[in-house]
Amino acid sequence: TAPGLTLLGLGQMGAALAGRMLDQGRAVTVWNRTPERAAPLVARGAASAETPAEAIARNGLVVTCLLRYASVRETLDPVAASLRGRTLIDLTTTTPDEARELGRWAAEHDVEYLNGAIMATPYQIGTPVARILYSGAPDVFARHRDLLAPWAEGVYDGPDAGAASLIDLAMLSGMYHMFAGLFHGAAMAATVGMSAQDFASRTIPLIESLVAHFAADAAIIDGGDYSVPGQQSLDFSDLSDILRTSEEAGVDSTTIAAIQALIHRQREAGHGAEGFARIYETLRHPESGR
Numbered sequence: 001t002a003p004g005l006t007l008l009g010l011g012q013m014g015a016a017l018a019g020r021m022l023d024q025g026r027a028v029t030v031w032n033r034t035p036e037r038a039a040p041l042v043a044r045g046a047a048s049a050e051t052p053a054e055a056i057a058r059n060g061l062v063v064t065c066l067l068r069y070a071s072v073r074e075t076l077d078p079v080a081a082s083l084r085g086r087t088l089i090d091l092t093t094t095t096p097d098e099a100r101e102l103g104r105w106a107a108e109h110d111v112e113y114l115n116g117a118i119m120a121t122p123y124q125i126g127t128p129v130a131r132i133l134y135s136g137a138p139d140v141f142a143r144h145r146d147l148l149a150p151w152a153e154g155v156y157d158g159p160d161a162g163a164a165s166l167i168d169l170a171m172l173s174g175m176y177h178m179f180a181g182l183f184h185g186a187a188m189a190a191t192v193g194m195s196a197q198d199f200a201s202r203t204i205p206l207i208e209s210l211v212a213h214f215a216a217d218a219a220i221i222d223g224g225d226y227s228v229p230g231q232q233s234l235d236f237s238d239l240s241d242i243l244r245t246s247e248e249a250g251v252d253s254t255t256i257a258a259i260q261a262l263i264h265r266q267r268e269a270g271h272g273a274e275g276f277a278r279i280y281e282t283l284r285h286p287e288s289g290r
């Protein structure tokens with residue numbers, strides 16, 4: 001039989017993680033600060049523990065899925081001794097530095113450690129779209145990879161414990177910027193009477209066709225040569241038309257103005273003949289503004 005695991009934290013996500021492992025016939029021990037939340041999982045076959053220490057003692061693999069970093073430390077600090085020699089995988093959303101700090105804490109207490117960032121909703125756990133990014137000790141990932149597979153496709157992002165969290169947040173940054181841009185467009189379209197839904201159905205095919213170009217821009221960024229012939233240069237357009245129209249229509253232009261400011265930094269540095277991807281250099285090197 002496959003080895004069991006202990007799960008600390010049975011919120012929306014923790015309950016989904018525990019449930020998926022139970023569905024796979026795995027032995028799962030659960031603990032939650034508010035004990036009542038364990039009942040539905042116990043009904044599905046989980047063993048429940050009254051304290052974190054008791055839960056930890058049951059299995060070599062301990063997974064935490066709590067609210068935030070502070071709740072992880074609040075839960076684990078008092079029971080560090082019982083974690084000794086075991087493996088801790090923290091799936092709580094933390095910042096990269098918090099993940100690294102937990103890595104140092106784990107090392108101090110002889111605990112093997114891997115940080116994970118869940119890129120899925122609770123309902124997506126165990127479905128093909130779910131991904132969990134992991135970073136930390138490579139051998140810990142290699143040894144547990146199959147065990148963790150029922151949750152999501154596991155992607156290993158290297159030995160820096162903070163990497164999984166950083167990449168997760170980087171992807172979310174891209175997503176939020178994109179959606180903010182779409183909301184700004186919807187606000188502009190609304191000033192000539194278009195509903196947000198109509199704007200969405202008009203815009204989605206365009207975005208879908210363009211988003212693949214990110215790969216070409218990424219190749220330009222990695223290559224470091226932003227020269228593009230002709231019209232796509234930063235000199236050709238600094239987005240003034242969009243900005244002016246947004247202002248004249250009475251729509252807040254904070255987001256588009258921020259992009260224009262990045263373009264201007266590059267033009268001032270003498271890169272106006274180069275392509276839009278050049279603004280990456282200002283983002284990456286804000287001090288030198290290269």
Ligand code: NDP
Nearest residue numbers: 009010011012013014033034066067071092093118121122
């Ligand atoms: P919930 O709010 O549903 O659950 C939070 C959990 O943390 C509960 O089990 C709660 O216990 C526990 N908790 C909070 N504070 C403490 C504390 N001080 N000590 C001990 N336990 C504590 O959150 P989710 O389950 O949705 O999220 C859990 C983690 O998963 C978060 O870091 C979240 O960012 C991450 N995540 C969630 C996603 C989602 O879509 N839900 C997606 C990706 C990541 P109690 O029941 O006693 O309150």
